[in-house]
Amino acid sequence: MATPQEPTIASPKLDLSKKSRGTRNKRLRRLETAVRSFRVLRGLTPEQVDSFMNSYIIYDLDWADEKMMIETLGPDYQKKVGQCLADYYSVLNHLCAIGELEKMYIPPAMDLDEGLTMNQILYEEQIAKEIQLPPNAKVLDLGCGRGRVAAHISKVTGAQVTGLNIDADQIASAKAFNKEKKLSNEFIRADFNDLPLPLPDNHFDGFYQIQAFSLAKDHTKLCQELFRVLKPGAKLSLLDWASLDAYDPEDPYHQKLMKRIKPLIGAVGTPTPESLAKSLEAAGFRVLESNNASIDGVQWPLIIKADDYFRTARRALLGLVRVGLLPTHFKTLFDRLTKDCDSFIEADKARLITTSYHWLAEKPFTDSAASSEKAMKMDSSASSDTAVNRSEAESPASEEPPAVQEQKL
Ligand SMILES: C[S@@+](CC[C@H](N)C(=O)[O-])C[C@H]1O[C@@H](n2cnc3c(N)ncnc32)[C@H](O)[C@@H]1O
Numbered sequence: 119m120a121t122p123q124e125p126t127i128a129s130p131k132l133d134l135s136k137k138s139r140g141t142r143n144k145r146l147r148r149l150e151t152a153v154r155s156f157r158v159l160r161g162l163t164p165e166q167v168d169s170f171m172n173s174y175i176i177y178d179l180d181w182a183d184e185k186m187m188i189e190t191l192g193p194d195y196q197k198k199v200g201q202c203l204a205d206y207y208s209v210l211n212h213l214c215a216i217g218e219l220e221k222m223y224i225p226p227a228m229d230l231d232e233g234l235t236m237n238q239i240l241y242e243e244q245i246a247k248e249i250q251l252p253p254n255a256k257v258l259d260l261g262c263g264r265g266r267v268a269a270h271i272s273k274v275t276g277a278q279v280t281g282l283n284i285d286a287d288q289i290a291s292a293k294a295f296n297k298e299k300k301l302s303n304e305f306i307r308a309d310f311n312d313l314p315l316p317l318p319d320n321h322f323d324g325f326y327q328i329q330a331f332s333l334a335k336d337h338t339k340l341c342q343e344l345f346r347v348l349k350p351g352a353k354l355s356l357l358d359w360a361s362l363d364a365y366d367p368e369d370p371y372h373q374k375l376m377k378r379i380k381p382l383i384g385a386v387g388t389p390t391p392e393s394l395a396k397s398l399e400a401a402g403f404r405v406l407e408s409n410n411a412s413i414d415g416v417q418w419p420l421i422i423k424a425d426d427y428f429r430t431a432r433r434a435l436l437g438l439v440r441v442g443l444l445p446t447h448f449k450t451l452f453d454r455l456t457k458d459c460d461s462f463i464e465a466d467k468a469r470l471i472t473t474s475y476h477w478l479a480e481k482p483f484t485d486s487a488a489s490s491e492k493a494m495k496m497d498s499s500a501s502s503d504t505a506v507n508r509s510e511a512e513s514p515a516s517e518e519p520p521a522v523q524e525q526k527l
Contacts, residue, residue, distance in 0.1 A: 151220055155212035159451070160444065162209065167447040170209040171454065173202035177381035180388055181335050196335060199386060200284060200309045203333060206384065208287040211264055213455055216431060219424065221266050223329045224383075226357070226411035226474035227420045234423055241328075241357065241411065242267055246274040248478055249324035249353040256280065258322045258347065260310050261330025265292025268303045277324070279303040280317070282310060311335045317347045324348075326355040329473060332385040337394055341401035350483040354403065357411065358394070359385050360475040364468060375465045378458040383473055391475055398479045407478035417474050418466045425459040432456055 162170075176199050179187050184195075191198040207222075214222045225237040232240070251257065255277035259268050262281025265288075272279050281303065283289050292305040308316055311334060325348055334340045344354065366372050376388070395405045412420075432452040438444040465471045 148220070152216050155215040158212045159209070159216070159448065162445075162447060164447070166205075166209065167450060169205040171450065173206035174381050174454070176202045176206075176386050177384060178377070179386065180380075181386055182388065196311055199335075200311060204285050207283075207285040209451065210384070210455075211285070211288050211291070213451060215264070219427075220264060221328075222263050223357070224417065224420055224424055224473050226476070227413050227417050228411070230413065230419050234420055234427075237420060238267075239270070242270045243274065244411070245326045245355045246271055249326060249355050251275050251277050251324050254278075255323035256321060257324045257326070258282070258317070258344075260325075260327040261333065262288075262292060262305065263328075264288050265295050265303060265305055267326075267328060268292065268305075269295060269299055269301055271326070272301055272303055273299075280322070281305045282308050282315070282317075284309045310340060313339055313343055315343050315347060319346055320349050322348050322352060324352050324354075326357075328357045329359060331356060331358045331394065332387045332389060334387065337387075337389065337397035338400045341397045341403065345401045345403065345481060348481045350481050352481045353406075354398070354477075354479045354481075356394070356477040356479075358389065358475055358477075359383060359471065359473040360389050360391050360394070361471050362391070362469055362475075365465075365470040372465075372470060375461045375470065378461040379465055379471060382458050382462055391477075394475075394477060398477065402481065403479040404482050405477060405479045407476065409476055410472055410474055411476040412472065412474040415469060415472070416466055417472055418463045421459065421463050421466060425456070425463070428452070428456050428459075 175190065179190055179199075181187070187195040187199075211222060214220065219234060221238050223238070225234060225241045228237050228240045228244075249257070253276070255275065257271060257275075257277045257279045259271070259279050259281045262268055262279075262283050265281050268279035268281045271277065281289075281292055283292070283305065284307070286307050289305045289307045292303075296303045296305065306316060310330070325344060331337065331340070348354070361367075361376075365376075380386075380388075391408050395408050398405050432455075435444060435448045435452055439446055439449050
């Protein structure tokens with residue numbers, strides 16, 4: 119079980135108090151974002167709605183069953199999956215941004231008195247601590263969404279984050295947000311199944327990814343790429359969907375649940391805690407932690423909150439569709455989005471699956487890397503500032519993200 123409140127190197131600067139996080143600015147910004155996304159959704163063409171609905175075909179497939187992939191999508195299935203992912207996420211990110219889920223992930227259940235957004239913030243604070251960045255760090259975020267997690271991480275740690283995403287729409291949103299917040303993060307449109315990644319060797323001091331790896335075709339190859347682009351000593355923090363020990367792939371009822379859950383959470387692959395750890399190790403990383411980051415290993419209290427939110431939004435929007443104020447495709451989109459959440463909750467309660475599995479790994483030092491690292495440390499020994507201290511000095515006086523402001527006390 120993850121213990122996010124345990125002190126680590128960054129803890130002296132992190133104020134986890136909840137009271138002052140709910141600022142007016144935060145609510146205003148959310149409202150603006152929601153209105154923007156609402157307009158985008160209202161303006162979707164019938165072709166875009168069809169592409170979104172058709173993209174769900176990939177969630178009936180699995181990377182592990184190549185034969186079925188080829189039968190369904192043809193020999194260039196990887197490219198087709200990429201296109202479907204882009205079609206899916208270019209709409210989904212706006213469906214999520216209408217409300218609380220501007221970051222498109224269900225976080226680990228870390229504080230059951232709080233909602234999704236605060237649990238996301240708590241989880242991101244855990245990432246910021248556990249990847250233990252040096253000053254002036256460069257960090258990589260694969261499947262970076264709309265760059266909001268990157269903004270939070272860079273404000274907490276002072277690091278520069280490079281985010282990579284297959285969807286041009288989210289990259290544009292990430293860049294605009296980055297500019298608005300006067301941050302120096304970078305965003306690249308690229309498919310992480312198209313290797314090698316367009317990134318230099320030995321470049322990043324840390325890595326995180328949040329619920330994007332199940333969309334990677336070959337975890338070992340992707341981990342090998344990460345090994346190439348990370349510096350020795352760099353830590354990797356991963357949060358993802360995984361099927362757990364209690365899941366029996368031969369059990370017809372489990373199969374039925376799985377068939378419903380994959381489209382709901384948007385998963386193509388079905389990793390296990392062990393399979394992903396093996397991929398990390400095969401690429402040369404040392405796995406430091408492998409655990410479910412949710413309290414007591416269950417996430418359903420938060421899944422219920424997400425489901426309530428989408429059902430409420432659906433009811434309100436359907437009212438507007440009925441009186442002709444919104445196009446009928448809002449019904450199509452929200453019907454699809456809210457389908458089968460009961461199966462997800464049931465499977466989570468039975469501990470068959472989770473979307474809050476967490477791995478922490480490290481790229482080990484080789485002997486030569488260790489001695490040059492030692493020399494570098496001696497060079498910089500005059501400055502004992504942590505990355506978090508640097509962040510405090512250099513971060514612009516922006517009001518977002520609100521959680522970060524408090525961490526700078
Ligand atoms: C479930 S969301 C994860 C949430 C995301 N980390 C965030 O902060 O909002 C998966 C993300 O991975 C991106 N993605 C999916 N497949 C990808 C691929 N093959 N290459 C790059 N990005 C991909 C999606 O566009 C989406 O932003």
